[in-house]
Amino acid sequence: MRSVPTLLSNKWTKVPIFILCLVPFGLLVWRSLTGNLGPNQVETLQHTTGDWTLRFLVITLCITPLRKLLKLPELIRFRRMIGLFAFFYACLHFLTYLGPDQSFDLAAMWKDVAKRPFITVGFTAFILLIPLALTSTAGWIRRLGGRRWQMLHRLIYISVICGVIHYYWLVKSAVLRPLTYGAIVTVLLLWRLGDWLIRRGRAVTAASKTQSASANT
Amino acid sequence: MLLQRKPELTYADVTPKELYFNRRKFLQAMGIAGVAAFAGKNLLELASPSRGVYAAAKFSGLVKSPFSTAEKPNTLEDVTHYNNFYEFGVDKSAPAKNAQKFRTSPWTVSVEGEVKTKRKFSMDEILKLAPLEERIYRHRCVEGWSIVVPWIGFSLSVIANLVQPTDKAKFVAFESLYDPGQMPEARYGGIDFPYVEGLRLDEAMNPLTLLCVGMYGDSLPNQDGAPVRMVIPWKYGFKSIKSIVKIRFVTKEPPTTWNLANSHEYGFYSNVNPNVDHPRWSQAKERRLGEIFKRNTLMFNGYQDQVASLYTGMDLKKYY
Numbered sequence: 001m002r003s004v005p006t007l008l009s010n011k012w013t014k015v016p017i018f019i020l021c022l023v024p025f026g027l028l029v030w031r032s033l034t035g036n037l038g039p040n041q042v043e044t045l046q047h048t049t050g051d052w053t054l055r056f057l058v059i060t061l062c063i064t065p066l067r068k069l070l071k072l073p074e075l076i077r078f079r080r081m082i083g084l085f086a087f088f089y090a091c092l093h094f095l096t097y098l099g100p101d102q103s104f105d106l107a108a109m110w111k112d113v114a115k116r117p118f119i120t121v122g123f124t125a126f127i128l129l130i131p132l133a134l135t136s137t138a139g140w141i142r143r144l145g146g147r148r149w150q151m152l153h154r155l156i157y158i159s160v161i162c163g164v165i166h167y168y169w170l171v172k173s174a175v176l177r178p179l180t181y182g183a184i185v186t187v188l189l190l191w192r193l194g195d196w197l198i199r200r201g202r203a204v205t206a207a208s209k210t211q212s213a214s215a216n217t
Numbered sequence: 218m219l220l221q222r223k224p225e226l227t228y229a230d231v232t233p234k235e236l237y238f239n240r241r242k243f244l245q246a247m248g249i250a251g252v253a254a255f256a257g258k259n260l261l262e263l264a265s266p267s268r269g270v271y272a273a274a275k276f277s278g279l280v281k282s283p284f285s286t287a288e289k290p291n292t293l294e295d296v297t298h299y300n301n302f303y304e305f306g307v308d309k310s311a312p313a314k315n316a317q318k319f320r321t322s323p324w325t326v327s328v329e330g331e332v333k334t335k336r337k338f339s340m341d342e343i344l345k346l347a348p349l350e351e352r353i354y355r356h357r358c359v360e361g362w363s364i365v366v367p368w369i370g371f372s373l374s375v376i377a378n379l380v381q382p383t384d385k386a387k388f389v390a391f392e393s394l395y396d397p398g399q400m401p402e403a404r405y406g407g408i409d410f411p412y413v414e415g416l417r418l419d420e421a422m423n424p425l426t427l428l429c430v431g432m433y434g435d436s437l438p439n440q441d442g443a444p445v446r447m448v449i450p451w452k453y454g455f456k457s458i459k460s461i462v463k464i465r466f467v468t469k470e471p472p473t474t475w476n477l478a479n480s481h482e483y484g485f486y487s488n489v490n491p492n493v494d495h496p497r498w499s500q501a502k503e504r505r506l507g508e509i510f511k512r513n514t515l516m517f518n519g520y521q522d523q524v525a526s527l528y529t530g531m532d533l534k535k536y537y
Contacts (some may be wrong), residue, residue, distance in 0.1 A: 038299065039294070039309075040362055040504065040506055043362070103511075116497060170497075172407075173478055174303075174307035175407060
């Protein structure tokens with residue numbers, strides 16, 4: 001078992017993970033060139049990029065629970081990369097909307113964003129990821145300070161919730177898949193809440209212990 | 218265009234059906250070596266999708282219809298691999314796989330309700346009720362995509378005139394086959410089955426309203442609603458009910474499946490209307506399969522000359 005942390009901390013491990021994250025994109029390019037996107041090519045591009053955005057957001061959110069549950073702190077090394085891949089697929093997803101759906105007409109896009117709740121919420125999910133991608137560098141963590149940086153990056157919670165609602169509002173009646181994403185995201189967010197409550201409980205106990213200890217002296 | 222297509226060319230003159238349906242296997246066999254050449258072809262196709270290459274000849278001597286559009290039909294590949302047929306799964310690609318073993322023979326359509334003579338028709342009988350016409354219609358889905366399909370059939374009024382609705386008949390109710398044994402995917406659809414639909418009697422009697430038994434020169438593929446379905450080209454696609462087993466003339470507006478599932482979003486009329494949006498998305502534009510950018514949606518899907526008079530004085534925002 002000692003080999004897993006060693007493997008995870010090896011600087012070359014990021015390379016295969018990076019390539020793996022590019023596979024869905026590569027497949028889409030391949031299918032586009034070989035005419036295998038199905039009868040509605042644009043929709044296939046939209047749905048596939050949307051799906052992968054959600055998947056990468058969910059994987060990003062899995063890192064911290066897995067780190068703690070599996071006692072593998074090394075996993076943190078991959079979080080930024082996977083999060084940035086979520087943003088990469090979100091950008092592609094947004095482009096398939098701005099281009100084929102809105103003909104690159106920004107005015108028309110704004111009207112659509114304002115008018116249609118399912119677009120509004122999807123657009124919000126996308127916009128919220130932009131500051132996270134921009135401040136993903138070590139320099140920005142330093143400039144903001146760890147605490148503020150972490151606060152900012154909690155925007156991913158709102159983004160992923162918006163993403164799931166966006167998916168749920170898109171489907172006509174087959175809600176099974178959006179609800180599955182919803183359930184996974186709920187579990188991941190509840191775990192964080194639980195983790196936070198436990199930590200706070202410990203902090204309070206520790207604080208009161210210190211207090212009573214000092215009162216005794 | 219360099220080559221002029223002979224006007225008398227039929228679908229049967231193009232690719233044989235067996236070859237056509239094995240197209241993907243053929244392409245896979247071509248392997249990587251052929252990809253570069255094919256990629257170029259596909260990019261050209263995106264710019265100008267090819268005419269429905271296809272083929273068959275079950276029905277010959279089809280009557281040409283004045284209702285046919287001159288627009289280019291979609292390919293059979295598109296029309297058979299992009300289906301909303303929730304009995305066979307919710308993904309557009311699911312019915313092509315899951316409906317393969319669907320038993321459509323023997324098949325009986327029962328015509329009943331407020332009529333002078335109730336009747337049950339076998340498929341053989343239906344095929345002989347009237348000369349079969351080819352009608353190339355635009356077909357617009359409520360989801361915002363559209364296709365052009367060369368359907369085969371005849372006006373529903375042929376059936377009505379045979380059974381003679383009584384004065385009490387004001388609506389027509391349709392029912393699809395529902396066989397859970399053959400349709401295990403149906404339970405994930407989120408809608409109730411059997412699928413039911415309906416029309417006002419005057420809508421049903423409009424000559425555009427097609428009782429459809431085939432497409433592209435052949436009988437209907439299972440995933441497109443075999444063996445007999447409705448095609449109502451000025452209404453959103455879900456009104457064009459598939460795999461019909463019952464046609465009932467009734468006195469009151471019958472329940473319809475999508476209206477039951479979500480009455481706020483899907484009305485009884487569901488006429489194609491670019492000015493009345495779906496609560497969640499715009500209906501002003503549509504994407505024709507095979508095209509990248511959207512085109513404008515036409516009032517009554519472009520059939521206003523034939524059907525607008527059915528709705529004079531009606532508030533189409535209220536009766537969506």
